[in-house]
Amino acid sequence: MPHQRSVAEYLRQPEFATDLLQIAKGVIAATGAWWFSDAVLESQMPFLAPWTALLTVHATVYRSFSRGVQTTIASTIGVGVSFLIGNYLGVGIWTFALAMFVGLAGARLSWIRDEGVAIATTAIFILGSGFDSQQPLLVDRLLELALGVAFGLAVNLLMIPPLRDRQAARYIDSVNRQMGEVLTDMSNQFSHTWDSDSAQEWFERTEAMSRELESAWQTVRFARESRRINPRTAMRIGSSHGRPAAPESAPHDEEEGYESILLRVDEGISHLRNLARTLREASSSETEWNTQFREEWASIVADAGRAIADPDSEVEPVFDRLEQLSADISQDQTLPKTTWPLYGSLITSLRHIVVIVDDVASARRARESD
Template sequence: MPHDRSLEGYLRRPEFATDLLQITKGVIAATGAWWISDAVLDSQMPFLAPWTALLTVHATVYRSFSRGVQTTIASTIGVGVSFLIGNYLGVGLWTFALAMFVGLAGARLSWIRDEGVAIATTAIFILGSGFDSQQPLLVDRLLELALGVAVGLAVNLLMIPPLRDRQAARYIDSVNRQMGEVLTDMSDQFSRSWDSDAAQEWFERTESMSRELQSAWQTVRFARESRRINPRTAIRARRLRRRGDTADSAEKESYENILFRADEGISHLRNLARTLREASSSEREWNTSFRDEWASIVADAGRSIADPDAEVEPIFDRLQQLSTDISQDRSLPETTWPIYGSLITSLRHIVVIVDDVASTRSARESD
């Protein structure tokens, strides 16, 4: 996604603020868990609590909760495996290897797959730090693991749980802006002249947009996840209910629907580029009236997608009038109709999407 490459622009990116907040949360959670474990519980293994706290602090509260539960289960299994093997088989080369095998095999269980490796790492901590001294302290080890998870969850709940709306909005706006820029460039060159290289460049830019759209989808899904088990979401919902606002439903429409529509728009834009690329290699005289009006409509469509607040004449009506005028022009050679028809059809689909882009952008900004 294009960004301001200056230092100030980098520091103002929402991703920077989110990453910095995530680092801060990890530091506070791990340090707090270590202090409680060392100073309050006087633990002989004060690294278990900060380790699980660090594993629990994820980018969203929902993920912290789900991964925290998995970490607790996996670590508890790891403690149990360690004490069973150490107590009945002793600690040695082969028993340590057995503990690792059991731990890594258990990590493949689907219901703890994300944090299943904690079975093996917990066994490493316990067996590798002197099993004989740890054997009587099984309950203490479990308490420290639970402490780490609790501290991680508490920190993530209390320290401004992220919503990621701004990142999602920036991706959406970036894709729209690029579509608008390609249409504007296409209009400018079509009104004068263009070659296959220019058309190929437009085609490749649509491919780049499709790749960026995948990143946009990931960010939007992450934004949805960040709303689950998030106190900011509940507070925001209460505020909206007091105002009688329905912005949440409009905002949902703005993110999911606009990405679907943007994907359609990119497909039609790619088809436009392909048609113009093929037309550039053929020798034909373009109808001046069609060329001027189609280029004007494309330019306004590009402006409307890139900036929904831009003042343009009603695009769809102009395109319909262009179709009518061309169909009544008896002087057009029959061989030009497939190309003209393809350009009009693709642009008609994009024009419909323009209205969706403008309305969903308006809904998102009102939210």
């Protein structure tokens, strides 16, 4: 049953639908280009069109367009290099090597760097498939390359690419939940006792959060790119059932909203990492903890953890309690002066996290209401 549940959860993930759509687009584009090249054009090299179609199909229309232009240019250069070398130098081991050298050197050009290797691969196809029979068909080869690019672009336009909004929100909520779990675990152990191993585990979990946050950044950057030359963007900002169109800046504002949330979450992870580092260093100290501070600070950490894991949860105002704890401790004349750097660091780090909790929760509610 747990295995079936995990499979079902994976199938419901936005990434699964995106990957499945990308596979389908590649299959349709390559197959359609091959059929047209073979059945309609009756090409002697029907693999050129499906090959360039596969090179053109990317996850976004913008990337397909830019890469398609690069593929067309690189493949055209490859055809030209092949015909020049084959026509004037003949086809042999050294001339084939020369074609590869020219192709791979041309792939380093900055304006076709992403698809520049197509210069060399096109030369392989033409020189390796019998140059003498292909020599009179230069225009046909160029037509087939353009056909493949056209099919790739057409499929990407018809099979509208996802905007990745759901993925970005999912990453953000996942990181928030993990931060809340670390704070809750930290509170439970701090209430009694903890050791350097526990603190090191908290520190390592913050490193894992940073890696997941990087995936979230990549998703948001992908979403920004996906909005460019994307028919779905026009559909979303256009009118629906007679309603007035949304402002043109709406997609941009949404992206900025995600980026602002990610920046705040990144700050929260940094402060949480500093908190774990402080507790790791304090675990080896023989300093006696103040009971009032220990109990109240642990209670505040627990509520902060619940608030960031579930912004809709009901908890007492955390920031006010933290300020009150700071005031109470400052009036305690029995505290050794050597404990204040430690207590101050714990209070300061948690204060930053609490502020970020409120910001992230407010942004989350605003995002969901939009």
